[in-house]
Amino acid sequence: MSAQRDMKEKNPWHTPVTIIFSVIGVIAIVALVTVAVLQNRPLPQKYKYGIVLDAGSSHTALYIYEWPAEKDNNTGRVEQTLSCKVDGPGISSYASAPWKAGKSLTKCLEQARQKVPVKRHSETPLYLGATAGMRLLNLEDSSASTKVFQAVEEALQKFPFSFQGARILSGQEEGAFGWVTVNYLDDRLEQNLQTRGALDLGGASTQISFVSDNFDGSDSPDNAVAFRLYGNDYNLYTHSFLCYGKDQALRKTLAQQTKSGPGTILDPCFHPGYTETKNYSVLYDSPCVSDRKPQGAPATFNHTGKGNFSRCQEVVKRIFNFTECKYSQCSFNEVFQPRLQGPFGAFSAYYFVMNFLNLTDTSIPLEVVTERLSRYCATPWNQVKEQHPGVKLKYLAEYCFSGTYIVTLLTKGYNFTSENYPNIKFIKKIKGSDAGWTLGYMLNLTNMIPAEAPDSPPLPYAGYVSIVTVIALLLFVLFIFSLRPLWPRCSKHPQII
Numbered sequence: 001m002s003a004q005r006d007m008k009e010k011n012p013w014h015t016p017v018t019i020i021f022s023v024i025g026v027i028a029i030v031a032l033v034t035v036a037v038l039q040n041r042p043l044p045q046k047y048k049y050g051i052v053l054d055a056g057s058s059h060t061a062l063y064i065y066e067w068p069a070e071k072d073n074n075t076g077r078v079e080q081t082l083s084c085k086v087d088g089p090g091i092s093s094y095a096s097a098p099w100k101a102g103k104s105l106t107k108c109l110e111q112a113r114q115k116v117p118v119k120r121h122s123e124t125p126l127y128l129g130a131t132a133g134m135r136l137l138n139l140e141d142s143s144a145s146t147k148v149f150q151a152v153e154e155a156l157q158k159f160p161f162s163f164q165g166a167r168i169l170s171g172q173e174e175g176a177f178g179w180v181t182v183n184y185l186d187d188r189l190e191q192n193l194q195t196r197g198a199l200d201l202g203g204a205s206t207q208i209s210f211v212s213d214n215f216d217g218s219d220s221p222d223n224a225v226a227f228r229l230y231g232n233d234y235n236l237y238t239h240s241f242l243c244y245g246k247d248q249a250l251r252k253t254l255a256q257q258t259k260s261g262p263g264t265i266l267d268p269c270f271h272p273g274y275t276e277t278k279n280y281s282v283l284y285d286s287p288c289v290s291d292r293k294p295q296g297a298p299a300t301f302n303h304t305g306k307g308n309f310s311r312c313q314e315v316v317k318r319i320f321n322f323t324e325c326k327y328s329q330c331s332f333n334e335v336f337q338p339r340l341q342g343p344f345g346a347f348s349a350y351y352f353v354m355n356f357l358n359l360t361d362t363s364i365p366l367e368v369v370t371e372r373l374s375r376y377c378a379t380p381w382n383q384v385k386e387q388h389p390g391v392k393l394k395y396l397a398e399y400c401f402s403g404t405y406i407v408t409l410l411t412k413g414y415n416f417t418s419e420n421y422p423n424i425k426f427i428k429k430i431k432g433s434d435a436g437w438t439l440g441y442m443l444n445l446t447n448m449i450p451a452e453a454p455d456s457p458p459l460p461y462a463g464y465v466s467i468v469t470v471i472a473l474l475l476f477v478l479f480i481f482s483l484r485p486l487w488p489r490c491s492k493h494p495q496i497i
């Protein structure tokens, strides 16, 4: 018994000093890791917001974007959190009653007021950008366009956001910001990946924007937009064709067929059995066609469908001018276009129309696309109506034309071929955000895409915590080893008790 007591007394592990050291060591390590983890733990996310109103020719839409409050400068982090379609037509349609343009926006702004936290209201920028509808109104009647803007500004200033102004975007801006949006959402800018061209089809204008190796802007400076984003230089080719959005293109195509002012148009772009009496004055009420108004035309004409894709394509082709080109190569209307390059994203009406026609899959060969369109256009109007009972008749009637126009614009206008047609992707959204110019516009105005690549922390958070823990454990083991002289001597027959 006394030998056992001796052994116990000699065991240095049981000395109070060692025990105290060990306990302090363990506590210190636990404290170190806890402090490091707590100090660096991501705080609950706080968001900042930005609001953009897209005042298009056919309608206005409001988009709210949000991004983590502490990371204004990081890529791929701005996301669309709400979209609201304004009831009624585009603001340019309110030329004769401008106050109604302002009033039409209030419902969506109310939604925005609910969505954005109250304490963020006053710091949330609010922008309104108008596109081709207002460009046309401005050409037609600039004082009417000024009045529409006044009414819209007055309405927007009534909300608690930081209103940054309402203005018309140039066609270049519209094309370039659409390209920025698509490539930002795809994370192609920060990662310096091959960029995606942007094809935007609106109601009154259409834009094509892409980077091409054989374009540096010298051939056609009007089509060049230079960007430096995340430390990379981009020479973007962009062109906006005013009057070549699908609604104005339809007017042009109809006007083409009424040149001699007949009372009836037999239109291959509308379904057989379709027949409507339309007003000449309504058809010609646009600067895109007003010069074509036939003299002495009757007040109305009979618009009758014939449902023939290839003949429709023939009349659509006539709204493009392919004869003149003073550059090495052109798309149409004497507009320079470099060689098509890389993948493309086609959005807005490109998507809506091709989605309706079940043709968004571009692995379907172009020949099959035209076959399907031919069959669709030839379908009698009554049958089409039966197949799509929920679709507004005005829109339903136009899909044959719109599909034909899209295929013609892409292949004859921009020179896409069977080989590179599969490079086009018809898209509506990318990672939850709508493809369109609005996000790119806001990123630019809030300086959210830096010219140079941002410095990133050397380690991600999880890596940092792991390293701190491993080092702490290592220190602990070293500490234990440093107490080695105090360890019990090995005995051949240790007696524990």
Ligand SMILES: Nc1ccn([C@@H]2O[C@H](COP(=O)(O)OP(=O)(O)O)[C@@H](O)[C@H]2O)c(=O)n1
Pocket (backbone or CB within 6 Å): 055, 056, 057, 058, 059, 090, 131, 132, 133, 201, 202, 203, 204, 205, 206, 245, 246, 247, 348, 349, 352, 353
């Ligand atoms: N669900 C929808 C929404 C819009 N659209 C069309 O998409 C086009 C949008 O053009 P927009 O109003 O942005 O006009 P722009 O000012 O861009 O020329 C219009 O032709 C609309 O009719 C559609 O086909 N289906």
Ligand SMILES: [Ca+2]
Pocket (backbone or CB within 6 Å): 056, 057, 131, 201, 202, 203, 348
């Ligand atoms: Ca648009």
